[in-house]
Amino acid sequence: MRGLSRASLAEVEERFNSVAGSADLGTLADELSAVADLFDREHGLRRGFSDASRPAEQKAQAVRALLAGKVSEPALETTVAAVEAKWSRSGDLADALERLSVVASAAEAESQSRLDDVEDELFRFGRILAANPDLRRVLSDAAVSGERKRELLAGLLADKVAPSTLRLVTQLSAHPRGRSLEAGLDEYGWIVAQQRQRLVGLVRCAVPLGDGQKQRLAAWLSNTYGRDVHLNVEVDPKVLGGFSVQIGDDLIDSTIAGRIEEVRRRLAG
Known part of the structure; x- marks a missing residue:
């Protein structure tokens, strides 16, 4: 706005x-x-x-x-x-x-001490959609009734996610308001993160981060930006090694793939 x-x-x-x-x-x-x-x-x-x-x-x-x-x-x-x-x-x-x-x-x-869960679950559901085109197609289909989508999502997610997550995913699927599901999930995730005035960082790495690694990285980023940072972690074998962090327009890239690309750019120049 x-x-x-x-x-x-x-x-x-x-x-x-x-x-x-x-x-x-x-x-x-x-x-x-x-x-x-x-x-x-x-x-x-x-x-x-x-x-x-x-x-x-x-x-x-x-x-x-x-x-x-x-x-x-x-x-x-x-x-x-x-x-x-x-x-x-x-x-x-x-x-x-x-x-x-x-x-x-x-x-x-x-109020239920599940705000972190909701942030993580919205992010993970976006990745589930990316990996399941049939599910994405059904949830994006305007010809499928909102009630049918609610039943489908309740069967998939009930008792597996926070009630607020199920509500938000169902709301977005039933009433996308001209957005893709992925764009809507990103927007909802941003609004949820704002409730604590936190930044959201997308971490891409070749292997999953341990809890200690994730906590240390979040602490370092929070200290750097002067605000709490919530991390969403995406495992991507294409990064080869290391990790990258995207926060808004900022990209911190320490991946092997990123270094190889940097060398290529320098050689081409």
């Missing part, structure tokens, strides 16, 4: 934070996701509620009439704040509600 929408998102987040403390976070996450999906499907509603020329109070009354008794009070108050705000583009209204649904899921995971 940019400009006006970014400022509006901050205002809506303040309202969300003021009501989320008393909410059932799982229910709040589900309801905000459902409202975002409603605004995506009903273009007239989205345009009307994001129309900056309409008085905020008028939009607030309309959305209360639409949703009263259908969602919890925290979800309703968050949605009211969203329709009262001004957005640079109409789609930013649904984007904001989806983002806050992810934040609610992350808060639920944190």
Whole structure:
């Protein structure tokens, strides 16, 4: 989001934070996701509620009439704040509600001391999709109903991942909102990581890192960047030896493959 929408998102987040403390976070996450999906499907509603020329109070009354008794009070108050705000583009209204649904899921995971699990599980599920094209095809198929996708994912993941992870993966599969599953998982992972203001580093190495190695690397990176760093580790035999770490636009490459490529570039120059 940019400009006006970014400022509006901050205002809506303040309202969300003021009501989320008393909410059932799982229910709040589900309801905000459902409202975002409603605004995506009903273009007239989205345009009307994001129309900056309409008085905020008028939009607030309309959305209360639409949703009263259908969602919890925290979800309703968050949605009211969203329709009262001004957005640079109409789609930013649904984007904001989806983002806050992810934040609610992350808060639920944190309350259960499972935020690290959710980060890891979202990352691993992305790798599962990459390795299973048939599964990816079914979950990406708009012709497959959301209910069928929920049943499939419940069978695959129930009791194997945190409840928040299952909710987020199911939400993304049922309502991708124009993104690939991989892009959606990356976006959700970034939002979850933000709950602790942590950076996310992607480590590629030829063999799995031991717990001690991972902890030492995370500590070194945290000290370097001045912020906590959560590591996602991807084993890739093509790196030959050593490891690389990608954090945002920064790449730290100590792999043998990277050194060979550097020598090739120097020779070519």
